[in-house]
Amino acid sequence: MNHKTIGEAARQLEISVDTLRYYEKIGLLPKVNRAESGIRQYSDRDISRLKFIKRAQQMNFTLAEIGDLLKMREAPQHARDEVRQLTVEKLKEVEIRLSELGTLRKELSLLVNLCAASGEGCPIIDRIEENK
């Protein structure tokens, strides 16, 4: 199995070393295996979990919510009803965000195409700026 040191994990995930230690301290990440020398060895599973935590944080989920979602992620069939309910609610939030992002993508595509059609700079963006 591929193991990463805390520095390697931090670089890959763009999360600080202190944050990684904090996640472990509050139980968001189970105790990370250590080498005989005491150095943390992050497994692929740890990295996957950390990626999930990062994504959920970017969606503005609280650490407590993320903790519950992780329980669901580990054992969906054994999750408590509250955790299942929370997961359903968070799924709805993700779907709403996706829809909003889709609209934003279309809007930005339109603006980029309008700018591309213009020979000189980007008058559309200039006009929007002027109206602010």
Next chain:
Amino acid sequence: MNKARIDIEVFTSTVCSNCQRAGWMVERLLKEPGFENVTWREIDVVEEIDYAVTSGVLATPSIAIGGELIFSALPSVKQLRNAIQDYLASESQWEIRKDES
């Protein structure tokens, strides 16, 4: 003559070289026999960007017929005429079915 009444929406922007032509083309076409009841309007995509995005507009000029985006670039007169005729025909069929039910 057909009684179907549709809206043609021409999505334009101030920086688009073909947009003015699109408006002229629609205006001229709608003077042809059979298109008397067809209405149209021009929409500046920057002024009504939410509506333009909802309509699926990604470039200008774009033309929607009956709420459906049909052209994402300037069509030929023939293409536009055919599209309007197709739409009027489908509208007429729908009206006939509605009357029969």
